[in-house]
């Protein structure tokens with residue numbers, strides 16, 4: 484099936500660049516294949532359920548292009564453990580129900596993260612923090628057992644740069660043991676779920692990747708149930724492609740699943756801090772959009788070249804439209820990092836990525 488779709492691609496997508504040299508009657512009337520139809524691994528998008536509700540254009544993209552969905556924020560601890568009382572599952576339930584109605588694989592993001600750390604948990608001492616982690620993960624993962632395919636168990640455990648662990652409240656309260664503890668709790672609650680450690684800049688910060696891989700190898704040696712490594716892959720137009728390939732190959736050598744979990748590609752720069760954007764490009768041009776298309780094409784190829792088929796958990800796009808991207812607000816920038824423009828039209832980046840998925 485995939486082969487025939489690949490043969491159709493130049494016909495279906497050619498109109499983005501040139502007029503196809505075929506009779507109108509030869510053009511198939513069926514919808515063009517979505518990205519998920521073109522790939523032999525899952526293609527995902529990150530959304531919040533509330534964002535897609537009532538937005539038919541966004542809903543059409545979600546339903547036609549993706550085979551996997553991640554909640555941008557609906558499944559984070561701050562969305563569930565809102566206060567000292569009982570956990571609130573309003574947002575994650577709505578998200579999981581939506582994703583299931585759409586027939587998509589559901590990916591859970593994320594069980595433990597330092598960002599947005601619920602304030603009422605700050606006062607817990609080490610023992611109480613361990614108790615909270617075990618009971619929180621048990622409750623959340625059990626609730627969605629058999630429905631959520633995989634989880635980012637620990638998100639951004641490594642310091643922003645270099646190879647050390649990030650100084651999170653969990654590290655301060657419990658020490659390094661909080662990481663294997665979280666994976667063990669998730670595995671007890673759903674032994675079938677794929678359990679990931681997820682981080683950013685690991686495709687280009689070799690010290691950070693080495694630190695992460697050392698942690699992963701230690702966990703594997705200790706029999707900790709870890710199934711995969713997530714590369715967030717928030718990259719820039721000047722991120723070195725050979726380095727990305729080497730980093731993916733190095734991570735794949737662990738034998739674990741590899742997820743490109745939050746893909747976007749920016750033209751500008753930042754220092755990884757909120758408000759830390761540097762506006763280099765202030766006007767988008769057709770030439771820049773074409774360069775971005777080539778970068779998206781390369782990224783799909785690099786994944787296929789460096790990650791063996793059985794380890795391809797998939798490629799997920801983060802917020803995937805220039806209208807909804809987190810980049811502009813977070814870094815205080817104007818950028819165009821995704822596959823869809825502000826009017827939710829496919830950009831050259833979309834067609835570039837589709838090319839990169841083809842043989």
Ligand code: G3I
Pocket residue numbers: 555556559598599638715745802809813
């Ligand atoms: O929902 C409120 C809204 O009611 C309020 O008016 C508005 C005003 O600021 O804030 C809204 O909440 C924001 C929420 O996004 C929804 O837009 C939060 O302030 C904001 O902190 C939150 O940001 C999210 C961020 O993670 C923190 O959770 C971004 O959407 C989301 O894209 C981003 O995702 C992270 C990944 O989880 C991990 N990797 C990096 C990635 C990008 O930062």
